[in-house]
Amino acid sequence: MIEVGALRALRSVAALGTLARAADELGFTASAVSQQIKRLERQVGVPVLAPAGRGVVLTPAGQAIADSAPEVFQALERCAEAAQSASEGVPRGTLRVVAFSTAIRGLLAPVLSRAAYPQLRVEVTEQDPGEALRSVGAGTADFALVHDADGLLPAPLPPSLARRWVHTDVGDVVMSRTHPLAGLEAPLDETALAEHAWVTSPPGTVCHQWFRRLFADEPDVRHRVDDFATQLSLVASGQVVALIPRLARPPLGETLLARPLRRPPKREVHAVWRRSAEASPAIRALLSELEPAGAKVDG
Known part of the structure; x- marks a missing residue:
């Protein structure tokens, strides 16, 4: 019988292209992942990986196994969630949450500080939206908070995942109270x-994209800093403002x-989770804490 760990290792290698990257995602060594793949090959009797440059690709047999893996994982997850739901729906166990940094600060931290579920352990890891979606899809995380980067989710949402809108984040201009802008209506x-003059987030970030869309011409950018607390310390000098x-x-x-800005x-x-975990009391509890009035599940 194929072991679940070996199946998960193959799926991760298929998504990431190398044993080393799969090991990083799964929290194992590359040697351990390699041993799982070899064990899988012994179990099925055929090679499942082939070398390709510095990485690997799936053989036709390996691809067939990887294509069937989601059904296996979802069936196992439904078994676990059914057991949890049968136990009076009490949130328990470990909930692995991935989210971008400002969602951790502004949404998750307040929820975790007030939620009281003594049998539930919540583990939070910072990940960008694209990586977070992949983690939930691969089963290395249970729940994600992602943003749409002004209208586009970081990747098409596969049918195995569900999402729900939880918040709209808005950018404001922050300035010193002595700055000339402070006196404008x-x-x-x-x-x-x-x-x-401005301090901005570095190019390539969502906040830098927001900033560049404000201006037709090149603005006066004095500083480029990724950390918002550091940006605010520069704003306090009275010489620059920040978005x-x-x-x-x-x-x-x-x-x-x-x-606030005129535009x-x-x-x-959005919150994202696997549809096979829909009945999880832990996910339902966290959604309930995050859910604003009128939120609806997206298909």
Whole structure:
């Protein structure tokens, strides 16, 4: 009989292309993953991997096994969830959550601080949305928070996953109370913003994309910093302003203030989980804590 661990190893290698990357995702050594693959080959009697440059590819037999793997994992997960649901629906065990950093700060941390489920252990790992979707799909995480990057989810959502909208994040301009912009009437427009110096997130980030869309011409960018707390320390100097998502914003204190934009950038935040885990009391509990009024399951 094929072992579940070996099946999971093959699926990860198929998705990532090398034993080393699969090992990183699964939390094993490359040697351990290689041994699982060899054990699988002994069990089925045929090779399942073939070398391809510096990586590997699946043989036709390996591809056939990998294609059947989701049905196996979903059936096993439904068995576990049925057992949990039968136990009065009490959230218990370990829930592995992956999310982008500002969702951890602004959404998960407040929920975890007030939720009281003594039999449930929640483990949170920071991952970008694309990686988070892959982790949930592969079964190395149970629940994810992802953002749509101004209208597009980071990857098409496969049929095996479900999602639910939980939050809309908005960007505001943050400035020192002594800055000239602080005296203008809100909401602010692009004309008023273009005359001032900025600290921004580095190119390639969602927040930098938000920033560049504000201006037709090249703005005066003095600093490029990924950490929002560091951005705010530079804003406190009174020389620059910053575009900060509300989820990423700590309390501004007495020296800083936030002003809304006339056309504010937005991103939608979704919770994602496997449909086979739909009955999980732990997932339902976390969704209930995160769920705003009127949220609906997306197909």
